[in-house]
Amino acid sequence: MRRLMYDLAIIGGGINGVGIARDAVGRGLKVLLVERDDLAAHTSSASTKLVHGGLRYLEHYEFSLVRKALQEREVLLRNAPHIIWPMRFVLPVDKGMRPAWFLRLGLFLYDHLGSRSLLPGTKSLNLLEDSRGEPLQKRLKKGFAYSDCWVEDARLVSLTARDAKERGADIRIQTECVGIERSADHWSLQLHGQYGEVKEKAKVLINAAGPWVDPVTALYDQSSNAAKLRLVKGSHIVIARKFKGDHSYIFQNKDGRIIFAIPYEGNHTLIGTTDQPWSYDEGPAKISDSEIDYLCAAASEYFADPVSRDDVQWTYSGVRPLFDDQSQSASTVTRDYVFDYNDDDGAPVLSVFGGKITTYRVLARQAMKTLKAALHVETDDWTKDTVLPGGDFSADGFDDLVAEYCKRWTFIDKEVMARLVRAYGTDVAKMLDEVSDAAALGRHFGAGLYEIELHWLMAHEFATTAEDVLWRRSKLGLHMTEAEKTSVAEWFAAPAVKTKASSTVS
Known part of the structure; x- marks a missing residue:
């Protein structure tokens, strides 16, 4: 049987x-995407969870990147108001760091470089009188509050992939590309997955493998991207809730970097990030003792109640595949994306370096512009006003949606319903459509996780x-006991579930 010739084969199941x-x-x-692990298994689930312009990039003169990101904040907020929401950031002025006038100038640019209608602008704060100054050391008398957005990064990936699949894309996870051959007019891919060895063909190849863009290139080309790629590890720590309120803090460090302290998962605080060089021979990215000490010390410079290693409840790390612009410091390497397009030696290939979660949609459109001649496509901005699954409600309509669903499914706890709406938006109504009582939710595993949600995630995400x-897909692992987490693993391992999962992924 003659197999389908795809227009586009994409390697990499991260946000790009x-x-x-x-x-x-x-x-x-006709699109094929293959990912050797899970969607967002690496870099795209290890971010600081922000849709932001990148305030600190202004002092590195990356005005184009900041403008592009600022313009995207409200586009993404409108398209996915369940997993993206506004957040205020408190920036204290500290003696010996960037002076107040310099910070105010940067924030003025931040407010005006990109369009802004939903997010409030910058305000000056008296931290000795404002409640947001209470958790901070008393030497910190002045500060500023500005706006950016929070994003559930891994959910942004899974919902984007789901939307792509529902529009006709072939999305294959747990599928590794083990061989690539280039012809004059197409690519041949040797794939290894749960169904064994499979061969597929595509007119154009996109290498979006993130930190592994160089090993993927090596499958079809003996040259290396090593000179173009700079791998930087970023790590975060999670501690018990450090302060009240739904605002976050951005702190200046003595080394010129910044860290964030952000409300996380209800009763936790997320602190990050670091910038450390990383290489393939280090194995999976994980936080080092020195990184933990760095983050604890940096936060303790500002919080009245210091942060210690004993406070750390969880950590995560990821590797950023940045384009090497020859910056001396890892923290000053550009976060903008760079394309490497080649059609000189046969079928076209586009390799992606760098990028930010905030600008993923712009990056995708730019990729289509780059491939316009090769694929004969128009490059209108169709995704700008197209919501992601579950996002068809107003950016300020979250509370109303929770209230509506609580009235409809009165047997579900309000806190659980709020979490479901945060994760699935209006798709909660589809998930619970045939649920008329608590028993229909199925087995309860703990932390408000019911069997019906597991079935939904298997079938749709x-x-x-x-x-x-x-x-x-969630961070419920932070809220469950070891026994509860084990029970979820055992559920997935059950033969009937494994069979259903295989058929769902295919």
């Missing part, structure tokens, strides 16, 4: 890969393991 897949399939292209659910 799934963003390109969604944009391309929406233009009528590519989940195949407990880790997919507890640490990427």
Whole structure:
């Protein structure tokens, strides 16, 4: 049987890969995306969870990047108000750091470089009188409050992939590309997944493998991208809730870097991030003792109640695949994306370096512009006003949606319903459509996780393991006992569930 010739084959199931897949399939292209692990298994689930312009990039003169990101904040907020929401950031003025006038100038630019209608502008704060100054050391008398947004990063990836699949893209997780051959007019891919060895063909190849863009290149080209790629590890710590309120803090460090302290998962605080060089021979990214000490010390410079290693309840790390602009410091390497397009030696290939979660949609559209001649596609901005699954409600309508669903499903606790709406938005109504009583929710695993949600994640969001659910599609692993987490793993391991998961992913 003659196999389908795809227009586009994408390697990499992070935010860049799934963003390109969604944009391309929406233009009528036949799209294949392969990911050797789970969606957002690495870099795209290890961010600081922000949709932001990147205030600190202004002092590195990256005005184009900041403007592009600022313009995207409210686009993404409107398209996914369940997993993205506004957040105020408190920036204290500290003696010996960047002076107040310098910070105010930067924030003025931040307020005006990009369009802004939903997010409030910057305000000056008296931290000795404002409640947001209470958790801070008393030497900190002045500060500023400005706006950015929070994002559930791994959910942004899974929802984007889901939308791409529903529009016709072929999304294959747990599928590794082990061989690539280049012809004059197409690519041949040797794939290894749960169904064994499979060969596929595509007119154009996109290498969006993130930190592994160089090993993927090596499958079809003996040259290396090593000179273009700078791998930087970023780590975060999670501690018990450090302060009241739904605002966050941004602190200046003595080394010129900044860290964030952000409300996380209700009763926790997220602190990050670091910038450390990383190489393949280090193995999976994980936080080092020195990084933990660095983050604790940096936060303790500002909080009245110091942060110690004993406070750390969880950590996560990821590797940023940045384009090497020859900056001396890892923290000053550009966060903008760079494309490497080549059609000189055969079928076209586009390799993606760098990028930010905030600008993933712009990156995807730019990829289509780069491939316009090769794929004969129009490059209108169709994704700008197209919501992601579950996002068809107003940016300020979250509370109303929770109240509506609580009235409809009175047997579900309000806190549980709020979490469901935060994760799934209006898709909660689809998930619970045939649920008329608590028994229909199925088994309760703890922390408000019911069997019906696991079935939904398997059927619609590519989940195949407990880790997919507890640490990427959600962070319920932070709220469950070891026994409860084990029970979820055992549920996934049951033969009937494994069979259903296989058929769902295919």
